Amino acid sequence: MEKILAELINSLTDDQFLEFYEKVKKEAELIKKQKRLNKIDQKFREKGIKCPNCKSYHCVKNGHNPEGKQKYLCKKCRASFDPFRHHFTYWSHLNYEQWNLLIQISLLGQSSKVISRFIKTTPKTAWYNRQKLMQSKQLENTQLKFKKLNGQIQINETFIKKIHKGNFKDKFDKRKNHLDPFSTNTKCFIQMAVDTNNNIFVQSTNTKRLQKQWIIENMNTKLINKNSIIISDMQPLYLLVAKQTSSTLYATKTRTNPDASYRKLNKIIKLQASLKEALIHYHGLGFTNIQNYLNLWKWKYQHKGLTPNQQATVLYFNI
Structure with missing residues (x-):
């Protein structure tokens, strides 16, 4: 294969060789880029982070939002997103301990009034967050x-x-x-x-x-x-x-x-x-x-x- 390729190159004129070189260079850059994207794809696929717009895993880190949470940029459609946007804790004032209690008490079948006593909120807040939990992607995905x-x-x-x-x-x-x-x-x-x-x-x-x-x-x-x-x-x-x-x-x-x-x-x-x-x-x-x-x-x-x-x-x- 190498001998055939060497013979082909030797038979080319200078202009033809330069044109051939430019084409090969472009193809090589595309192959390198695809390899880098495949590595990124594998990395973010393992983490479960994907673009909510085009469902692509070709993502990179893109700074932080005002709350300090990591943001990502999709390399395919250029959309900026927060992977936890569809999580039930997004824009929530409850901490992890409160959510943990809310989930456990909800699964035990207790009312929002009982939940509010444990997580120390109003019954209305407890009811709203329980509805948020039941409508979340986490309940569907798991x-x-x-x-x-x-x-x-x-x-x-x-x-x-x-x-x-x-x-x-x-x-x-x-x-x-x-x-x-x-x-x-x-x-x-x-x-x-x-x-x-x-x-x-x-x-x-x-x-x-x-x-x-x-x-x-x-x-x-x-x-x-x-x-x-x-x-x-x-x-x-x-x-x-x-x-x-x-x-x-x-x-x-x-x-x-x-x-x-x-x-x-x-x-x-x-x-x-x-x-x-x-x-x-x-x-x-x-x-x-x-x-x-x-x-x-x-x-x-x-x-x-x-x-x-x-x-x-x-x-x-x-x-």
Whole structure:
């Protein structure tokens, strides 16, 4: 290869050689630059720091913000960013100890009033920061990756009887309602599903009952693999789920034979019981924020083998 290249160079005129040299020099500089970028990419990929704009890991340090936190510059799109911007501690006056207590007490299912006593803030501040935690990227990123439901899938619905809205001083105010775990009167509808691999789907429809349009938009081939086996109660709309996903539906009558129904829907019934046990302690649940609490319950259920302190560490440091 070297001999061929030497012969080629010797056959070139001076002008041709200079042109060839300039092209080779440019290519060599591009290769060196790419190697440097690959090293930077590997360094920041290991740290988990990436550009929020173009999702690139080609970043360099770019000074500090007024609070003294490190800023970074994306070499690809030239965007300046703070990697902790989407962290729930961003623009927060709470210190690490307060956040650690807030996470642990929230996972134990206590109200914002109890949290405020421990972290020494107002109940309103405690509630706001708990909402910030539940909506954060950390809660989403540290969850187990959701895969499509396949195999034998148990589908069932559950209800929250009444939703407490507002801070009413009158104890007998009709609007002051609390959650009842043994409710039959529907106020807020929650759809749940679980498959043989313990992939859990839980979502509020923000309605009082299951609706056809919601089924069409959510319970389709994006959620359920084709040719699965769906086990459910006699809800007529589950026929549409089976039809959309080309699956087989096994429906059981819960009222006529509850024992047989429990055996077929044992997984989903246990999950519903766990969910209602977690939600019963919270107040201020409404159609606008119920999904946040469902996400927090799902995260806690996936990490149930860890202690509250370990769970708080996972959430805080995004590991």
